[in-house]
Amino acid sequence: MKRKKFLLDENDVPRQWYNIQAEMPNKPMPPLNPATHKPLHADDLAHIFNQECSRQELDQEHAWIDIPDEVRDKYCYYRATPLVRAYALEKALDTKAHIYFKNESTNPLGSHKINSALPQCYYCKQEGDTNVTTETGAGQWGAALSYAAKLYGLEAAVYQVKITMQQKPYRSMIMRTFGATVEGSPSMSTRAGKNIITADPNHPGSLGTAISEAIELATTTPGCKYTLGSVLNHVALHQTVIGLEAEKQMEMAGEYPDEVIACFGGGSNFGGIAFPFMRHVFDGTHKDTKFIAAEPNSCPKLTRGKFEYDFGDEAGYTPLLPMFTLGHDFKPANIHAGGLRYHGAGVIISQLLKDGYLAGMDIPQLESFAAGVLFAQTEGIIPAPESCHAIAATIREAKRANVEGKAPVILFNLSGHGLIDMPSYMSYINGDLANYTVTDDEIEKNLEKVPLTIDK
């Protein structure tokens, strides 16, 4: 019998996160103060984030950062997650490619997000904070944060993108079951929210609007820190447990990936699986590994955005970040992959993309759901609409390999399951879903509002 699952013992759960910043050939450019355009230091971030995450955010020295024992202890409840060889999918594709996926859908709350929610809440608790707040799109991050906050005895307030809250009502129920307060964004409870609603009463919300509201709450509430589920360097850092485990598990399978694929919203699950493998590109042991970030073609910052200094949120509360962006008030189409509706790419990823270490691949909505249904019907797991993009990219690569007569080893990250996203699947199956595109003019127009261009 062929082996399908590669499991690691608790002892093999990583004890350190991999900080790719320390080993990148070109370091990321610094975040800037929007008023002065001066580089920010960890202390400047620490009125928004907890101190340790602020430090990790800018750490370009230490390639390995210890995972606190108490966090690792919590990881061990569910990690290591399985690595699975997708034989049934391979058969359906009639491909010689070897397809593996890292199954983060087995995590509590069903996605990789818990990997960063735990350390962020742990550090807040350690530093004496009492409250945390955040934004959430599809709700995967909000659910994970609500659970982690409860575990460490913190109060959680979550701003959820309004359109996604309506599309996926179960996720706010999950957050409330863990005792969190949930508000649809844009809301009337913050200045940022009120401004957005005043300008556009029907604004569906986006990660950008929700981030603005959460930052405002954090900076105006004593003892309350903001936490982010993607985009930032320290979030991707925490997610490297995914790739570090996968590396050991691929070794158990006796293979090394020719291609590493993940969906892409802000970069946390992509960085999580990709960075540990990318270090072997840097050290020359596996120079030719291909990295593919699968984004929705309706929110194409990697494939059609520009590398500029932009805000991370709609209202302009964040520092200026050097990122591939569509403009901070880009309004993504109402696709069901709520976690991918974000205008920019994280700073590390943006630098790596600029330097040619990864490629974006844009996937239309219908192609993503077709891939998701095929995966469900073969592998038995209904994938999150976000993860469907990674599967669609994997299927494209496998089909290309068929045409070219090759048999690559493909590893993708199944970032989460889609059981809470069933109405999206029903819309797809009933033929009610559409593809969305975005014109060059729209992108150009939005990019005019970028606050600081980068001299190339």
Added chain:
Amino acid sequence: MKRKKFLLDENDVPRQWYNIQAEMPNKPMPPLNPATHKPLHADDLAHIFNQECSRQELDQEHAWIDIPDEVRDKYCYYRATPLVRAYALEKALDTKAHIYFKNESTNPLGSHKINSALPQCYYCKQEGDTNVTTETGAGQWGAALSYAAKLYGLEAAVYQVKITMQQKPYRSMIMRTFGATVEGSPSMSTRAGKNIITADPNHPGSLGTAISEAIELATTTPGCKYTLGSVLNHVALHQTVIGLEAEKQMEMAGEYPDEVIACFGGGSNFGGIAFPFMRHVFDGTHKDTKFIAAEPNSCPKLTRGKFEYDFGDEAGYTPLLPMFTLGHDFKPANIHAGGLRYHGAGVIISQLLKDGYLAGMDIPQLESFAAGVLFAQTEGIIPAPESCHAIAATIREAKRANVEGKAPVILFNLSGHGLIDMPSYMSYINGDLANYTVTDDEIEKNLEKVPLTIDK
């Protein structure tokens, strides 16, 4: 660091199911032909079920039955499931009891049901059938069957209890994503359904009504076999993989359970975890293990039913089964644990209950959800409303142990997660849920319709 998870390698996934019938001190009484009251043989069942399951149903000789390689191969995609020490729950209960749970929520579709869906569909395919049909309550079984049918290239038609279909709309969406046809029961598409609706147009449905409809479809459609997700002996047989794995995993933990607990609808997840441990009661190596089946107090067949020959369905299509029953047309209250809304207990369990090998424990709805929320907030997994009953029973036992100054080892089966059941949790959290009771008079009145009493 204390070890929390006990994992088994693919090699340790069982190769045989444990058939408790062969080792029970008192064998179950035979199913009877309703017209003649004569014992049925496997051939008599094989117009409803596939032949191999019909054979397994009545097998009182072979204690171990080989799992077909092709089924075991499919099991290995997700089995062995983890055994977890619930340290966080223990801490919240301030108990010295050691609480372990077998985590069947990590299975595809989120419950133990897949363990029997796979072999049932496999045997149908082997025997040349093209279609399968079934009933489902909460939808866990229907979802698992839909996936298994797709995997083996069979068409699936599912009758889902109408009230649960409305309470939990996502589960029918899951079934449809796997390509199954889903109909609310009672429906107008069968004679049985039409009769029930004619008598009571507002009938909310029950597992009993849905079973009648599915059996009618199977017996009137060439190439179509009926499959059942609980109650029957062969279903519990397939589920023994749970307990067989748990036995090895408890050994890894260096402990043996003093108590084994599971929720109880028809008996499949209870039998699955309990039977392998019960064999050590029979062989004398662990004589004092206590077995607790947690049922809703609104559907109390174990604690308040009678041991009689009764139908397994509402319309009276099944053979007469010797079971603890509340009467085959008992209408369970509309509790959210849809999988426990069934009037009778499986034949094996009924005999074992009569012989004193297990005890029923009846749990009110509000107590079950309180237990579920505590478990979610401590262990991070939102349990299925059905599984909440097992958790509530576990909490009762841990608290009793505290009072008595004892420290028992308790093992319970987490039969599934509740992510699809979030509206139920919201109703509970919003204070909209009630307890239901059933009066002695109601039970007595229903039991008058039992077709054949057993001389005690």
